[in-house]
Amino acid sequence: MMDMPSEAAVPTLADVAARAGVSTATVSRCLNTPERVVKETRDRVLRAVDDLGYAPNFSARALAAGQSNMVGAVIPTMENAVFARGLQAFQEELGRHGKTLLVASSAYQPELEEDQVRALVARGADALLLIGYDRRPDLYRFLAKRKVPTMVAWSFRDDVDYPAVGFDNRRGMAALARLVLGYGHRQISCISAPMAENDRARGRVSGIRDALQEAGLDPEALPLVETPYDIENGETAFRQVMAEAPETTVVMCVNDVLAIGALRAARELGLRVPEDISITGFDDIEIATLASPSLTTVHVPHREMGRRAAQAITEMLRGAPGWARVKLPTDIRVRQSLGPAPARSAKPF
Amino acid sequence: MMDMPSEAAVPTLADVAARAGVSTATVSRCLNTPERVVKETRDRVLRAVDDLGYAPNFSARALAAGQSNMVGAVIPTMENAVFARGLQAFQEELGRHGKTLLVASSAYQPELEEDQVRALVARGADALLLIGYDRRPDLYRFLAKRKVPTMVAWSFRDDVDYPAVGFDNRRGMAALARLVLGYGHRQISCISAPMAENDRARGRVSGIRDALQEAGLDPEALPLVETPYDIENGETAFRQVMAEAPETTVVMCVNDVLAIGALRAARELGLRVPEDISITGFDDIEIATLASPSLTTVHVPHREMGRRAAQAITEMLRGAPGWARVKLPTDIRVRQSLGPAPARSAKPF
DNA sequence: GCCTCAAATGTAAGCGCTTACAAAATTTCA
DNA sequence: TGAAATTTTGTAAGCGCTTACATTTGAGGC
Numbered sequence: 001m002m003d004m005p006s007e008a009a010v011p012t013l014a015d016v017a018a019r020a021g022v023s024t025a026t027v028s029r030c031l032n033t034p035e036r037v038v039k040e041t042r043d044r045v046l047r048a049v050d051d052l053g054y055a056p057n058f059s060a061r062a063l064a065a066g067q068s069n070m071v072g073a074v075i076p077t078m079e080n081a082v083f084a085r086g087l088q089a090f091q092e093e094l095g096r097h098g099k100t101l102l103v104a105s106s107a108y109q110p111e112l113e114e115d116q117v118r119a120l121v122a123r124g125a126d127a128l129l130l131i132g133y134d135r136r137p138d139l140y141r142f143l144a145k146r147k148v149p150t151m152v153a154w155s156f157r158d159d160v161d162y163p164a165v166g167f168d169n170r171r172g173m174a175a176l177a178r179l180v181l182g183y184g185h186r187q188i189s190c191i192s193a194p195m196a197e198n199d200r201a202r203g204r205v206s207g208i209r210d211a212l213q214e215a216g217l218d219p220e221a222l223p224l225v226e227t228p229y230d231i232e233n234g235e236t237a238f239r240q241v242m243a244e245a246p247e248t249t250v251v252m253c254v255n256d257v258l259a260i261g262a263l264r265a266a267r268e269l270g271l272r273v274p275e276d277i278s279i280t281g282f283d284d285i286e287i288a289t290l291a292s293p294s295l296t297t298v299h300v301p302h303r304e305m306g307r308r309a310a311q312a313i314t315e316m317l318r319g320a321p322g323w324a325r326v327k328l329p330t331d332i333r334v335r336q337s338l339g340p341a342p343a344r345s346a347k348p349f
Numbered sequence: 350m351m352d353m354p355s356e357a358a359v360p361t362l363a364d365v366a367a368r369a370g371v372s373t374a375t376v377s378r379c380l381n382t383p384e385r386v387v388k389e390t391r392d393r394v395l396r397a398v399d400d401l402g403y404a405p406n407f408s409a410r411a412l413a414a415g416q417s418n419m420v421g422a423v424i425p426t427m428e429n430a431v432f433a434r435g436l437q438a439f440q441e442e443l444g445r446h447g448k449t450l451l452v453a454s455s456a457y458q459p460e461l462e463e464d465q466v467r468a469l470v471a472r473g474a475d476a477l478l479l480i481g482y483d484r485r486p487d488l489y490r491f492l493a494k495r496k497v498p499t500m501v502a503w504s505f506r507d508d509v510d511y512p513a514v515g516f517d518n519r520r521g522m523a524a525l526a527r528l529v530l531g532y533g534h535r536q537i538s539c540i541s542a543p544m545a546e547n548d549r550a551r552g553r554v555s556g557i558r559d560a561l562q563e564a565g566l567d568p569e570a571l572p573l574v575e576t577p578y579d580i581e582n583g584e585t586a587f588r589q590v591m592a593e594a595p596e597t598t599v600v601m602c603v604n605d606v607l608a609i610g611a612l613r614a615a616r617e618l619g620l621r622v623p624e625d626i627s628i629t630g631f632d633d634i635e636i637a638t639l640a641s642p643s644l645t646t647v648h649v650p651h652r653e654m655g656r657r658a659a660q661a662i663t664e665m666l667r668g669a670p671g672w673a674r675v676k677l678p679t680d681i682r683v684r685q686s687l688g689p690a691p692a693r694s695a696k697p698f
Numbered sequence: 699g700c701c702t703c704a705a706a707t708g709t710a711a712g713c714g715c716t717t718a719c720a721a722a723a724t725t726t727c728a
Numbered sequence: 729t730g731a732a733a734t735t736t737t738g739t740a741a742g743c744g745c746t747t748a749c750a751t752t753t754g755a756g757g758c
Contacts, residue, residue: 057471059407063408068408070472084427088427102449373708413744701758705752709751716743720738722735723736
């Protein structure tokens with residue numbers, strides 16, 4: 001090995017051109033628009049490419065062509081499975097269209113998300129995938145000014161005219177809440193992620209309230225604890241809920257991770273699920289089936305969402321007219337953690 | 350909105366220079382080596398940057414400077430938590446050093462991994478993080494030729510002189526196997542991921558054999574089923590193991606995901622864990638604690654590995670002498686899924 | 699006050715590629 | 729058969745930035 005004198009320098013387009021006896025323009029065309037080059041020349045060029053082990057320099061290409069074939073995504077976290085599955089599908093589909101995915105995570109911090117977005121744009125991302133709608137108008141303005149096609153995922157609102165591939169968090173949760181009510185529960189409590197910067201959490205909580213209202217219950221009376229996304233926090237929150245609203249018969253969590261925590265806390269408190277108390281989640285990630293008892297939750301078509309998002313972005317990049325808006329359906333997976341409301345001795349009779 | 354005539358073009362270094370009344374070189378220096386510019390000028394330039402909302406074009410920067418400040422990582426899969434946690438830490442630490450992470454996944458396919466590596470290099474990755482040692486010499490040669498500093502993670506071998514941050518898969522598993530033997534088990538079976546292209550799986554299986562040998566048992570007699578990384582496959586494999594070696598008292602799986610599958614299959618078969626059969630995993634990902642019974646497994650310091658890998662790569666990039674080699678310790682987490690070997694009626698006595 | 703030397707800034711040459719536009723080669727058709 | 733139309737290839741001008749090297753400016757010493 002020992003550092004060859006030089007020679008071994010990385011080959012460039014010009015080297016290929018020289019070896020094939022053509023101009024750099026022709027080599028470039030062979031690589032990008034082969035049909036515009038006569039077969040004989042093309043073969044010669046491709047042989048040179050092979051011989052030299054040439055690989056294009058994407059920075060140069062991006063600079064010259066004014067586009068990078070790279071799309072960026074900023075997700076709240078890489079640490080759990082919520083986004084992993086959808087993102088994997090997103091990446092696969094992008095790959096099919098010759099594009100690369102550049103992922104960044106914001107750790108659920110809005111300022112960090114802004115930084116990451118700007119960084120991705122600076123790095124030349126042709127388009128962006130963002131999670132949910134909640135962010136400062138500034139950022140949207142920046143994106144519009146730079147003309148970076150952007151798409152929202154994991155959320156879908158009929159009333160906002162912006163490219164999106166997602167589902168209706170509110171309706172999905174409302175459907176589950178109706179089912180819960182159907183099981184006879186009247187004392188519903190809720191554990192939510194912080195709602196301030198998170199339209200998905202907000203939507204889900206609203207969904208519960210919608211169902212309460214329909215059932216003639218007071219939506220504002222819903223006992224609610226907010227806590228960051230984390231199993232441990234789910235445990236703590238469950239304890240808090242049970243302390244504040246001991247008559248609770250079902251705890252609806254806005255995501256599976258919190259629900260798993262709640263499940264664990266219930267066990268520690270000696271409460272049987274679902275005999276003594278029911279618990280529900282949202283997302284239907286892997287742990288929902290693994291937990292025991294397994295978790296009743298709202299299923300989200302993660303992979304399809306990723307795939308559709310990639311297709312939509314590809315179309316936007318091709319300058320397709322109109323805004324891609326795809327609303328996917330969610331459905332409910334009834335598992336062990338939800339049961340009929342117990343008759344509570346604490347209840348007045 | 351409606352497409353402003355032009356004007357709104359993205360500002361460049363030259364625009365900033367013009368507005369600040371300096372040369373582009375000075376602006377560049379303000380951004381990259383501020384200490385080489387006198388304060389007064391610097392302030393003026395930075396104000397111009399702000400006014401214009403200038404953001405550097407990284408493609409151009411990468412092209413001109415010959416380095417991208419981007420490091421790539423190719424992991425076998427994004428779909429489960431094994432790599433997510435470590436990668437998150439890796440990314441955070443890189444960010445601290447002003448570098449960005451570009452992730453690609455190979456879906457456990459060697460050819461795809463090669464493609465991804467080449468793609469990352471073409472995209473200008475300054476350095477690469479790869480999982481495990483197993484890959485064609487070709488690729489290593491390519492990397493050496495292009496002089497891309499590369500580091501192996503999630504695996505560590507004393508006998509291979511290559512930058513690595515990992516742990517000794519073999520020793521880690523051997524330790525667990527010794528513990529298992531200590532519980533009185535003599536009929537050990539194993540479920541492994543495909544070992545052909547996966548040195549981690551191979552190492553772990555060897556670890557079991559080491560312990561068997563020490564205990565005076567025949568390491569070659571170990572019943573072994575290989576199957577791809579997936580919960581369902583773990584279930585199937587468990588059934589297969591029990592069919593082929595019904596006297597088994599403990600099934601050691603080379604990772605938690607397969608172990609979870611085994612756990613589930615055991616339940617379906619009406620076997621109590623750990624009373625009738627014990628099951629162990631490797632990795633200590635989240636589901637290990639969530640499963641019920643919880644999983645006895647080998648704990649891997651994922652976050653620290655990611656962090657250290659980032660530090661090591663940063664050093665290599667700074668041209669630090671020698672090869673960064675960090676071997677991290679693993680330890681055993683004893684949980685419910687491992688119990689004493691049952692007295693088997695099938696045993697001769 | 700003048701000269702030396704260091705610090706600050708400017709000049710301009712690329713980095714490797716794409717792509718208008720021009721030139722050359724080939725085909726078409728009267 | 730030759731001019732026009734068409735296809736293929738070449739020429740060269742950037743894309744936005746960094747960085748040797750040249751130049752200017754200012755400080756310090758006598």
